Amino acid sequence: MVASMATKGERTREKMLATAETLVLSKGFAATSLDEILRATGSTKGAFFHHFKGKADLAQALVERYRRNHAKLFERLVAEAEAKHADPLDATMHLLKRFEALIQAQSKPLPGCVFAAATHEGGQFDTTLRDRIADSLRRWAALYEGKFDAVLSRYEPSLPIAAKELAEMIVAIIEGGLILSRSYGDAHLVARQSRQFRNYLSLLFADRQPRIAA
Amino acid sequence: MVASMATKGERTREKMLATAETLVLSKGFAATSLDEILRATGSTKGAFFHHFKGKADLAQALVERYRRNHAKLFERLVAEAEAKHADPLDATMHLLKRFEALIQAQSKPLPGCVFAAATHEGGQFDTTLRDRIADSLRRWAALYEGKFDAVLSRYEPSLPIAAKELAEMIVAIIEGGLILSRSYGDAHLVARQSRQFRNYLSLLFADRQPRIAA
DNA sequence: AAGCAACCATACCGTCCGGTCGGTTACCGG
DNA sequence: CCGGTAACCGACCGGACGGTATGGTTGCTT
Numbered sequence: 001m002v003a004s005m006a007t008k009g010e011r012t013r014e015k016m017l018a019t020a021e022t023l024v025l026s027k028g029f030a031a032t033s034l035d036e037i038l039r040a041t042g043s044t045k046g047a048f049f050h051h052f053k054g055k056a057d058l059a060q061a062l063v064e065r066y067r068r069n070h071a072k073l074f075e076r077l078v079a080e081a082e083a084k085h086a087d088p089l090d091a092t093m094h095l096l097k098r099f100e101a102l103i104q105a106q107s108k109p110l111p112g113c114v115f116a117a118a119t120h121e122g123g124q125f126d127t128t129l130r131d132r133i134a135d136s137l138r139r140w141a142a143l144y145e146g147k148f149d150a151v152l153s154r155y156e157p158s159l160p161i162a163a164k165e166l167a168e169m170i171v172a173i174i175e176g177g178l179i180l181s182r183s184y185g186d187a188h189l190v191a192r193q194s195r196q197f198r199n200y201l202s203l204l205f206a207d208r209q210p211r212i213a214a
Numbered sequence: 215m216v217a218s219m220a221t222k223g224e225r226t227r228e229k230m231l232a233t234a235e236t237l238v239l240s241k242g243f244a245a246t247s248l249d250e251i252l253r254a255t256g257s258t259k260g261a262f263f264h265h266f267k268g269k270a271d272l273a274q275a276l277v278e279r280y281r282r283n284h285a286k287l288f289e290r291l292v293a294e295a296e297a298k299h300a301d302p303l304d305a306t307m308h309l310l311k312r313f314e315a316l317i318q319a320q321s322k323p324l325p326g327c328v329f330a331a332a333t334h335e336g337g338q339f340d341t342t343l344r345d346r347i348a349d350s351l352r353r354w355a356a357l358y359e360g361k362f363d364a365v366l367s368r369y370e371p372s373l374p375i376a377a378k379e380l381a382e383m384i385v386a387i388i389e390g391g392l393i394l395s396r397s398y399g400d401a402h403l404v405a406r407q408s409r410q411f412r413n414y415l416s417l418l419f420a421d422r423q424p425r426i427a428a
Numbered sequence: 429a430a431g432c433a434a435c436c437a438t439a440c441c442g443t444c445c446g447g448t449c450g451g452t453t454a455c456c457g458g
Numbered sequence: 459c460c461g462g463t464a465a466c467c468g469a470c471c472g473g474a475c476g477g478t479a480t481g482g483t484t485g486c487t488t
Contacts, residue, residue, distance in 0.1 A: 008485080009435060027337030031244035033475060045477080046436045055476065112334070119397045120326070120334050123241030134397045141394075159413050168394060168403065169387070169410045176390030180355075180382060183333045183348045189382065196383045199373050200410075203417035222454085223465060247445060259447080260467045269446065 013051045015041050017065050020058060025112040029059060029121050059118070060129055066114035067136045074143055088150035089205055095147070096170075096198050100191040109181040110190065115140075116175050141167040156209040170197050227265045229255050231279050234272060239326040243273060243335050273332070274343055280328035281350045288357055302364035303419055309361065310384075310412050314405040323395040324404065329354075330389050355381040370423040384411050 019040045023032045034055060038044055052058045077098050085091040103110065118125065118133045141164070148163035177190035233254045237246045248269060252258055266272045291312050299305040317324065332339065332347045355378075362377035391404035 007434090012435085023337075028242055028244055028335035030242055031335060031338045034477090035475075044437050046438075046480095048436095049477075050435060115397070116393050117334055119393050120331055121242035121245060122396070123237075124245045130397075134399075137394060137397055158417065161413070165406060165410055168391075169407055172390030172394055172403075172407050173383070173386050174390065175393045176386030176388065177382075179330050179333050179389045180351060180386055182336070183329070183344075183351055185348075189386075192379060193383055193386050196379055196414075199375070200414040200417070203372065203414070221464090226465080248447090249445075258467050259469095260449090260451095261465070263447075264465060 009051070012041070012043060012047060016043070016048065016051065017058075017061060021062055021066070021114065022111060024062065025114070025117060029117065030124060056125070056129075059125060060132070062114060063118055063129065063133060063136070067132075070136075070140065074140070078143070078147075088147065088154060089201075089208070092147045092151060093198060093201065096194055096201075100194045103191045103194075104188060106187055109185060109187045110178060112182060113175060113178055116178065137171065141171045143167075144170055151205065152211075154211060155205050156211045157204045158206060158209075159204060161204060166201075169200075170194070173197055223265070226255070226257060226261060230257070230262065230265065231272075231275060235276055235280070235328065236325060238276065239328070239331060243331065244338060270339070270343075273339060274346070276328060277332055277343065277347060277350065284350075284354065288354070292357070292361075302361060302368060303415075303422070306361045306365060307412060307415065310408055310415075314408045317405045317408075318402060320401055323399060323401045324392060326396055327389060327392055330392065351385065355385045357381075358384055365419065366425075368425060369419050370425045371418045372420065372423075373418060375418060380415075383414075384408070387411055 016037060020032070020037045023037060023040065034045070034048060038048060052061060077095055081091045081095040081098065085094055115133050115137050118129070119137075122130050122133070145163045145167035148166045152161070152163055173193050173196075174190060177193040181187065181189040230251060234246065234251045237251060237254065248259070248262060252262060266275060291309055295305045295309040295312065299308055329347050329351050332343070333351075336344050336347070359377045359381035362380045366375070366377055387407050387410075388404060391407040395401065395403040
């Protein structure tokens with residue numbers, strides 16, 4: 001038994017989560033029935049209710065799973081970028097470029113973001129899940145914010161700017177870009193928008209003016 | 215009988231659409247039942263099916279209504295901006311600032327965008343409605359694109375840029391900003407992000423370098 | 429090999445939801 | 459005042475959905 005496939009139960013649970021995610025991202029959570037998920041995975045009610053307390057529990061598990069995968073991916077990209085560039089600005093640029101390359105490689109538009117989906121249907125979830133989603137988005141932005149903090153502590157921007165604003169901007173651009181990308185069927189729209197954001201950064205720090213200690 | 219209240223039927227229909235919109239924006243379309251809408255408006259099944267063929271028809275009507283209102287608002291803002299500024303860059307900046315002021319005036323986060331909601335639950339709608347939504351988003355972007363075209367035909371940007379990219383960028387920023395704004399409960403996030411976009415524009419056209427005819 | 433838990437299949441239940449339909453009231457031209 | 463139509467009501471239906479109960483099967487441990 002290979003370690004990667006874990007136990008049988010974990011594999012079916014993962015399969016359910018994966019197919020549920022694609023269905024939810026295409027039709028929405030409420031419009032996705034349990035039977036539909038089970039038909040797609042080839043299992044039954046018994047299996048589902050063995051792994052999840054109910055549909056609400058599935059929603060929470062979906063968010064948690066997405067959160068982990070998302071965090072893991074970005075930590076990998078950040079590590080790679082910082083290994084290659086000592087300068088914080090270069091590292092951030094590299095991070096964005098790697099991200100764009102990942103999207104550009106896909107021929108179809110990305111299926112969407114679970115956080116955005118959950119936010120949109122948020123009214124049917126309880127407060128703790130909504131808080132968890134907001135926290136996930138904040139952590140994502142905070143990851144960028146840390147990078148921009150490093151950049152701002154070294155270089156003087158050509159316009160007064162806060163790291164948090166830049167972090168929220170790239171997250172907003174990606175989330176909004178995903179919506180347009182899906183609606184248009186344009187697989188490369190998000191990458192194009194990320195490039196625009198890089199443009200903004202390169203104009204903000206065009207001359208790499210070193211910050212003067214007060 | 216005042217002209218503004220139109221016929222009785224039109225008023226109840228409008229009331230249904232308005233309450234349906236708020237419900238849909240907070241819980242999603244599939245999770246919003248007809249009974250819920252009717253309870254909120256104080257009318258009944260009979261009234262609903264007199265005005266709409268079914269729930270799918272309601273969805274289409276919601277999109278169409280939002281589309282009209284949205285277009286009307288922006289045409290008003292554009293007209294106001296162009297009346298005040300002959301220069302296309304100044305007019306565009308004014309347009310964005312007016313938009314920010316509108317958002318800033320609200321104390322609660324905007325309820326969301328029907329286009330984004332519909333895109334997110336798109337899998338449950340038919341192709342014609344999905345196309346209609348994509349078209350609505352494109353028209354919105356095209357409205358901005360026209361303005362940026364005017365700017366680019368007069369001024370040389372400090373980085374090579376297409377009007378379409380800028381147009382898609384502000385739309386993406388607003389859509390993404392709305393998601394973050396709702397999830398965080400931060401009413402001013404969208405306006406802050408619009409200001410970032412204005413920053414980008416002001417850096418792109420900082421010196422107002424006039425375009426040289428080739 | 430026995431036993432025990434984890435895992436999964438199936439039949440079934442109560443409820444809610446979209447939709448239908450026969451009927452009633454409000455309005456309006458003639 | 460009358461006829462007709464737009465507007466509206468509310469009981470009802472069939473089906474789908476989330477959830478449960480129960481029994482069977484697999485696989486790990488000792």
